[in-house]
Amino acid sequence: MITKKQYYEAQKKAADMIRNSGIKITDKEIKKIEIADFGLSNLEKEGAQILTLFSTERVSAKVIALFSNQTEPEHWHTSIGQDPGKEETIRVVNGTVYFYIPGEDTLQNGFIPDNKDDVYTVRHEIEMESGDQLTLEPGIKHWFQAGAEGAVMYSFSSAARDALDPFTDRKIVRVTKIVD
Amino acid sequence: MITKKQYYEAQKKAADMIRNSGIKITDKEIKKIEIADFGLSNLEKEGAQILTLFSTERVSAKVIALFSNQTEPEHWHTSIGQDPGKEETIRVVNGTVYFYIPGEDTLQNGFIPDNKDDVYTVRHEIEMESGDQLTLEPGIKHWFQAGAEGAVMYSFSSAARDALDPFTDRKIVRVTKIVD
Numbered sequence: 001m002i003t004k005k006q007y008y009e010a011q012k013k014a015a016d017m018i019r020n021s022g023i024k025i026t027d028k029e030i031k032k033i034e035i036a037d038f039g040l041s042n043l044e045k046e047g048a049q050i051l052t053l054f055s056t057e058r059v060s061a062k063v064i065a066l067f068s069n070q071t072e073p074e075h076w077h078t079s080i081g082q083d084p085g086k087e088e089t090i091r092v093v094n095g096t097v098y099f100y101i102p103g104e105d106t107l108q109n110g111f112i113p114d115n116k117d118d119v120y121t122v123r124h125e126i127e128m129e130s131g132d133q134l135t136l137e138p139g140i141k142h143w144f145q146a147g148a149e150g151a152v153m154y155s156f157s158s159a160a161r162d163a164l165d166p167f168t169d170r171k172i173v174r175v176t177k178i179v180d
Numbered sequence: 181m182i183t184k185k186q187y188y189e190a191q192k193k194a195a196d197m198i199r200n201s202g203i204k205i206t207d208k209e210i211k212k213i214e215i216a217d218f219g220l221s222n223l224e225k226e227g228a229q230i231l232t233l234f235s236t237e238r239v240s241a242k243v244i245a246l247f248s249n250q251t252e253p254e255h256w257h258t259s260i261g262q263d264p265g266k267e268e269t270i271r272v273v274n275g276t277v278y279f280y281i282p283g284e285d286t287l288q289n290g291f292i293p294d295n296k297d298d299v300y301t302v303r304h305e306i307e308m309e310s311g312d313q314l315t316l317e318p319g320i321k322h323w324f325q326a327g328a329e330g331a332v333m334y335s336f337s338s339a340a341r342d343a344l345d346p347f348t349d350r351k352i353v354r355v356t357k358i359v360d
Contacts, residue, residue, distance in 0.1 A: 022202030024273055026311040054313055058267050058338045059239060087238050093204055131206040133234055156336060158238045 001177040002037050010035045014049035014065040021094035021152040023063055025051065033065075038073055039173030045113055048072045052160075060160035064153050066097070066146035071113055074100075074120050074143035074168040077136075080161055085138025088157040090128070095151030097128040099144045101136070110145045119169035128153075141168070181357040182217050190215045194229035194245040201274035201332040203243055205231065213245075218253055219353030225293055228252045232340075240340035244333050246277070246326035251293055254280075254300050254323035254348040257316075260341055265318025268337040270308070275331030277308040279324045281316070290325045299349035308333075321348070 002010070015030040034050045037043040049065040066072070077086035090099065098110030103124030112120045122141045126134060136142060163174050182190070195210040214230045217223040229245040246252070257266035270279065278290030283304030292300045302321045306314060316322060343354050 022204055024202055024310050029311070053271065054269050054315065054336070056267060056269070056315060059269065059336055061241070061269070061271075061334075061336045087236060089234050089236070089239065089241070091233065091241075130204050131209070135234065135236060154241075156234070156239055156241045158338075 001039075001041050001179050002035060002043055003179055006043065007035050007178050010043060010049055010067075013067065014051075017049075017065045017094070017150055017152055018051065018063055023093060023152065025063070029053075035176060036174070037176050038167070038169075039176070040073075040169075040171065044070060046071050046073055046116075055160050057159055060155075060157050062155040062157075062160070064155055066095075066144075066151045066153075068148050068150045069111075069146060070150070071145040072143055073172060074122065074141055075165045075172075076141045077138045077165055079138065080164060083159060083161075086157050086160055087135065087138055088155055089133060089135045090144075091133045091154040091156065092128045092130055093152045093154060094130060095149050096147030097132075097144055097151045097153055098147070099126040099128055099134060099142065100124060101126065101140060101142050109147075116169070119167075121168055181219075181221050181359050182215060182223055183359055186223065187215050187358050190223060190229055190247075193247065194231075197245045197274070197330055197332055198231065198243055203273060203332065205243070209233075215356060216354070217356045218347070218349075219356070220253075220349075220351065224250060226251050226253055226296075235340050237339055240335075240337050242335040242337075242340070244335055246275075246324075246331045246333075248328050248330045249291075249326060250330070251325040252323055253352060254302065254321055255345045255352075256321045257318045257345055259318065260344060263339060263341075266337050266340055267315065267318055268335055269313060269315045270324075271313045271334040271336065272308045272310055273332045273334060274310060275329050276327030277324050277331045277333055278327070279306040279308055279314060279322065280304060281306065281320060281322050289327075296349070299347075301348055 105123040285303040287303040
């Protein structure tokens with residue numbers, strides 16, 4: 001859970017990062033930036049700030065802002081009914097993103113969050129900078145982390161049904177609880 | 181057709197417009213900006229400059245730069261095999277875009293290119309500015325035009341197979357011929 005104060009502060013900080021990256025968003029969109037703590041109550045360490053530009057039955061575009069060294073936990077996109085699962089293309093706009101996928105363990109510049117060794121299982125590191133892109137097929141486990149200066153990236157995808165994404169960390173709850 | 185000189189000039193002008201709009205693209209991507217004259221040999225009037233950021237079997241993202249008062253001709257996205265046709269979401273980043281779809285004729289601020297009355301048939305005008313979005317279902321005829329200052333916009337879509345798009349103007353050839 002996060003407090004309302006944390007929520008508004010994170011939203012403002014994310015909006016500034018997004019606008020400073022050159023991405024133009026409206027004032028209305030700022031209020032739609034989702035603050036996701038993944039139910040872990042440790043937003044600065046494991047969390048993400050996500051603005052959904054649009055989301056249809058076929059296509060979705062989001063802007064993700066990550067604070068300094070903030071980590072989006074390991075998850076994957078499963079098939080749902082006729083849909084083979086979300087295909088996602090990441091495009092980094094600002095900062096450095098360490099992106100992890102299955103393959104040889106090359107984790108070097110990023111890090112596993114404290115005491116979370118068992119829930120970050122894929123460790124093939126891809127270092128991404130502004131203009132770098134990567135397309136993830138459905139079902140591929142992945143997690144990612146911003147460098148020290150934070151990061152802003154796009155996520156372009158087929159239909160997004162994020163509430164149904166499985167996470168390796170079974171403690172994760174996708175909906176963030178906001179308290180006074 | 182366009183000359184090589186026109187091609188490189190248009191590419192440079194489009195790259196400057198895209199970067200000035202805040203969108204970060206790499207030097208490699210500049211060389212991939214497509215200059216489309218739709219076979220009409222009148223680029224400044226009817227044409228578009230298109231950078232495909234990526235294009236998969238399911239999702240595509242493009243940046244479109246339009247010069248001052250430049251018009252992308254009327255076309256639509258048809259079904260192809262199992263695909264019901266391209267669903268496209270436009271998001272304006274810079275400048276004004278006059279977007280035309282079926283409905284009551286409200287054409288007021290844009291204009292029909294000279295002597296082209298018969299090939300611009302849909303005239304319901306939607307004026308779009310930075311941050312405005314519009315999602316087009318497959319099969320919907322549409323065309324669009326930049327205001328006097330030119331425009332930069334995103335096109336996010338399901339699978340793009342632009343070479344197969346039908347245009348109202350039967351003279352249109354989707355592949356631009358470049359001559360010395």
